[in-house]
Amino acid sequence: MTMNSMNLMDVIRQCGDQDLLRQLAETTLAKLMEFEVAERIGAGRHERCEERQTYRNGYRDRTLETRLGSLELAIPKLRNGSYFPSFLEPRRLSERALVAVIQQAWVSGVSTRKMDDLVKAMGCEGISKSQVSELCQALDERVNDFLHRPLAGDWPYLWLDATYLKVRQGGRVVSIAAIIATSVNPEGKREILGLGIGASEAKEFWVEFLRTLVARGLSGVQLVISDSHIGLKTAIGQVLTAAWQRCRVHFTRNLQVCVPKDCAGMVAALLRQIFTQPDKASASAQWRRVADQLRDKYPKAAALMDDAEDDVLACLDFPAAHRSKLHSTNPLERLNKEVKRRTDVVGIFPNEASIFRLVGAVLMETHDDWIQGKRYMTLESMVNVSTSNELTTPALTI
DSSP, X not given: OHHHHHHXXXXXXXXXXXXXXXXXHHHHHHHHHHHHHHHHHTSOTTXXXXXXXXXXXXXXXXXXXXXXXXXXXXXXXXXXXXXXOTTSOTTHHHHHHHHHHHHHHHHTTOOOHXXXXXXXXXXXXXXXXXXXXXXXXXXXXXXXXXXXXXXXXXXXXXXXXXXXXXXXXXXXXXXXXXXXXXXXXXXXXXXXXXXXXXXXXXXXXXXXXXXXXXXXXXOOOOEXXXXXXXXXXXXXXXXXXXXXXXXXXXXXXXXXXTXXXXXXXXXXXXXXXXXXXXXXXXXXXXXXXXXXXXXXXXXXXXXXXXXXXXXXXXXXXXXXXXXXXXXXXXXXXXXHHHHHHHHTTTOEESSHHHHHHHHHHHHHHHHHHHHHSOOSSOHHHHHHHHHHTTTTOOOOOO
C-alpha cells in the first residue's frame, strides 16, 4: 500500500494538473492489458509454468481518443496468436473515417441533403475546419502505415479485383477504380496487401501497382487470380513470373452471354461437369467435349472456350486442398461488397484522398479480423505449396 502511494505521488509530481488524469488513465489501461495478456498466456511476465501457451513479443502503438485527450497505448503482441484489448472497439476506426470523409465533404462545400442529415445525426454540427483537418491527418497516418507496410516472406497466391467509386474532379463527377490486393501469408492467414486508386484499369496503372507491391517485398507469387482484364494480364507477365487464373464465375457469365438466355442454365451445367473433374487432364478432356458440343450452334461460345481453357483451369496445377479457394475472386468480391456498403453512405467523394482514407480504414478492420480468425489454408498445405509446384507451375505468356 505504501509503495502504491509513493508511485501515485511520483506521477503527481512529474505531471501537471492538465496531464495528471491522462497519465493515470494510460497507467491504468496498461495494467489492465497486462492482466488480460497474462490470463490469455496462462502465465505472468517471466513466469515459468506448464500452463503457459505462448510468449510476449513486443508492443504495437495505438492512440485512443477519450474525453481526457489522446491516450498513447502500447498494446502487447504475442509470439503465437493475437491479443486485442477488451476495452477497445475494433469497428471504431472505419466509423471515424466515415465521419471524417463526410465532414470534409461538408466543409468543402459538397452539401447534399443526405450528407447534411447524416452529419447532424452523428452529432457533428459546429465542427471546425481545424478539427476536421486534425482528425483526417490522424487517420491518414494509420492508413498509410498499414497500406505501405513492408511485406516479408513468400506470397504464393495473389487475388486482385477492382470496385468503382465516384469522386469530384475539376468540377465534374467521375468514376475511378479502387484496386484491392489480397494474399495468404506463410501461416495460411489471409492478409490485405495493398490499395491502388486510378482513373482506369489500363496496363500502365496495373504495372505501377504491381511494381509498388514488389518494391514493398512481395515475392514468391505463383498464381494471380482475377477477372479478365487485358491490361492486368499484360502487367502480370511484365512484373511477375506467375501463372494467371481467370475467375471461373466471371468466365461463366461471359460464356452465358454468347448463348440465348434460355440456354444459360444448360451452359452453366456443362461447365460444372468440367469443374468437378479430379485432375487437370480429365478436366481438359471434358472442356474440349463441351466446346465441341457448343461449336455447331454457338460458335462464339466455342471460340471463347478455345481461348480461355488454360486460364480457367490454371488452378488445377496447384494442391487440391487449395483449388476451391483459387478458382475465383469470390472472397475478394465479398470484401468489395463491404467496401461499397460503407462508401455508398458517402455517395460522391470530395477527393481521392478521402477515398483512400475510408476504404483504407475498412481494409484495416477486415485485415485485423482475418489475422485474428481461423487460417484460410492449413499450415501443412502452405509448407508444401512451394515444393509441389516448383516444376509444374507455368509462367504467364502474353
